[in-house]
Amino acid sequence: MIRGVLLCGYALLFIKLLVSGNITNYIAPKMFPFMYFATFTLLFLGGVQIWRKEESHCCHHCEGEHHVPKTIGQSVRVYGLFFIPLLIGFMFSNHVLDSSLAAKRGVQLGGKEKQLVQEFLENPDEYMDNIDKQIENIIQDGITTEVQKEKELNKDLLDKSIIVVNDDQYISTLNFISEQIDVVTGKRIEITGFVFRERDFAPNEFVVARYGVTCCVADATVYGILVRADDAATWENDTWVKVEGVIDEAKYKQWIIPIITNPKVTIVNMPEQPYVYEY
Template identity: 40%
Template sequence: MSDNLFLRGVILLGFALFMFKLIVTGQIQQLVAPKMLPFLYFAMGTLFILSLMQIWRSDDKKQIACCGCDHHERRSPFQSSIVYVIFVVPVLTGLIFSNQVLDSSVAAKRGVQLSGLSGGDSSSDDEFFAQLFGNEIEEVPIEKREKVDKNQLEKALLASDKVVFTKENYLEALEIIHNNIEHFVGKEVELTGFVYREPDFVKEKAVIARFVISCCVADASVYGMLASGKQLNSIVNDEWVKVTGIIKRTNYKGNVLPCIEIKGINKIKQPNEPYIYDGSL
């Protein structure tokens, strides 16, 4: 019994250390949105305390028997090993290996699930483009993003000759442009993101995209703008670029979408914070 308590304590400590590693290395930003960090701190502290309690209780001399009876169902050594392996393996892999940023392969899989670009009907195509190009960004309450006033941003963008996407205005700017394409045609634009292509795209066409996270990577969605130009010929999927160009109107599979006619493109390093956090504090 004492050995089981000690092992349980070590497993809980392992989970706490795994969370601590993510926080110290900054890799936690690849998994959860900043607004979730207080809950993670609380969970880490709770697991640490519980692990110490389990380890302390594993000392037979410190255990207090309620009635001298064994209330625990006895398992075979094999059953016990399987149960512990289920918890030990995730802890070890989390401590040993690094996290990987979501890339175009994930975007393709999630796109296929939403869309039906591969043999789907028009209604599923509409759903895909709404997800990919921000047609229904309004489904995410604007009020959660306190850093940007949507009305003021819309007035500023309409009055400006150049649209510059930032982490703070990314979603709102996409929505405003998509809903007012006729007012933005001909305006200069600057956008940073990773390159993503659908299977039917030619090399001169791509989506300059970012993953947007509300709470964690499990709810990550892709938002971006179509871009076209010969400069994309030498750019492969997942490369990060800063694109400048002119906003044009294009039609793709019956959908009228804004498109960047590329004038200049520069390869850049992947940002330390590659995701856009919706509702971040």
């Protein structure tokens, strides 16, 4: 009976998350079909468990089937392992990842490794030959739909004087900026995210970032772009801001990364969907 109630309880938790929309705090939309299947399966199995228990109560005779008696303490420990996560799920289903986790995982600032730039400067012909070989290998493997979409996005971004980093193309846009720093330097950019700082940042630096999710929050990665402003200390970590400025490049450790200079920073409300997804 308890097993059936627990299974149905998890199914109801999934339904609550799906109906409220809070399920996107945990998994990417492409995983929704699996959630629907899991919800139906748990409801079915839970119903079977409850029905079998009710049916067994109708039988008052013993058919030779005996079970090892369990103590109350054993039952509490076993079922508690399943009940506690269920209770937590109903009580705390609205939690959104913040900068405390980002400080542990780090942030993807993109950029080009300085060593690669030096290789190009030392021997441009050899460097370009290697690039050509890589391109030929990619072409031989076939151009996928995703690659075609990325090319279209890159062309669209190059044609615009202002690069707006929207939710649907957040990660791909930042990747493009990182890979084409030389091309996009001087363009204006508009991006929304939360404020985050690494420990080694200067007082006038912070990152405007978002969590990128592939399948679930377990693989969440922080994607962002560095901002330099004299009044950077004005905005605390986890403050949601909209930043408008000019793209430039700078050295960070051994990397050449894009940064936003001369920024106009506006505090905004956290969006209804704080995460961005890799589709």
